[in-house]
Amino acid sequence: MVSISCLKIKGGAYYINSPTNIGLYVFRNKNCLVIDTPLNSSAAKKIDEEISSCAFHPRYVFNTHHHLDHCGSNSYFRNKYPGCEFFSSKGEKVFIENNFLYSSILWGGIPCSQIEWSSKEERIDAILEEGINKINDEKFEIIDLGGHSKALTGIITPEKVFYISDSIFSEEKLQKYKIPYIYDINKFLISIDKILSCDAEFFLPGHSCKVYDKQEIEKLATKNVSAVEFFKDQIYTFLKNAFTKEEIVENIIILNELSVDFKQYMLISTTVAGYLEMFISEKLISYSVQDGKLYFYRE
Numbered sequence: 001m002v003s004i005s006c007l008k009i010k011g012g013a014y015y016i017n018s019p020t021n022i023g024l025y026v027f028r029n030k031n032c033l034v035i036d037t038p039l040n041s042s043a044a045k046k047i048d049e050e051i052s053s054c055a056f057h058p059r060y061v062f063n064t065h066h067h068l069d070h071c072g073s074n075s076y077f078r079n080k081y082p083g084c085e086f087f088s089s090k091g092e093k094v095f096i097e098n099n100f101l102y103s104s105i106l107w108g109g110i111p112c113s114q115i116e117w118s119s120k121e122e123r124i125d126a127i128l129e130e131g132i133n134k135i136n137d138e139k140f141e142i143i144d145l146g147g148h149s150k151a152l153t154g155i156i157t158p159e160k161v162f163y164i165s166d167s168i169f170s171e172e173k174l175q176k177y178k179i180p181y182i183y184d185i186n187k188f189l190i191s192i193d194k195i196l197s198c199d200a201e202f203f204l205p206g207h208s209c210k211v212y213d214k215q216e217i218e219k220l221a222t223k224n225v226s227a228v229e230f231f232k233d234q235i236y237t238f239l240k241n242a243f244t245k246e247e248i249v250e251n252i253i254i255l256n257e258l259s260v261d262f263k264q265y266m267l268i269s270t271t272v273a274g275y276l277e278m279f280i281s282e283k284l285i286s287y288s289v290q291d292g293k294l295y296f297y298r299e
């Protein structure tokens, strides 16, 4: 495994390169804002050791969204740093504090043990609204980047470093998963436009090997939009004929030569539900139940 280290982006903005990039904003007194917490306590311990080795002290935590690789070790930081304050958007607070909802969304019913979720009691202390928010007397801009999750939120530091989390997928992740997990397709595309039009200099995705500058993020955004367009076209082509959601998932997996486990199947299935919802709301497709199957087809 690649060793983790705390890397400076600009001014007080740092990050720790790990399976999930953990953002850090260090204030003058060495207190810091931790942007996302890793999957579990053992990953958190490593991140914490790195933060301590730099003589920084976690005082605030901001969770960009409720997926466990972004908030799974909040309790570690709460226990280790009494008085640490936890922030998120209003929409994500509900999911972070009721993490079973993530498994419920993917599975479509009672949370299922094949899709991990946290039963730990979590608490978000304050909601950060979209716009300028003061943390420790510094101004941060909070931007709603929903799409990958309902209310995923990015944060821009005073030096214009934009922590964009999973609102954009890196080249490595696009190549690995081919069909990126998206909950709300239209909102995902709107969020990409917001990233491109914002006043920021550097951009850090949640899972990437590097920090992107403006030109690089524009190229990456184009690749993300192309991936969405590709699957939009592919699914719409299937719907020349009547297909069930399961048949669409089956065809996506086979045509794109994906090898998937239970959870990855559910991630694809939920993403397909997002595309179907978009087609239905745009009145491009219709549906009917026949012989016990729910079919979708073009109008």
Ligand SMILES: [Zn+2]
Residues within 6 Å of the ligand: 065, 067, 070, 148, 149, 166
């Ligand atoms: Zn995520």
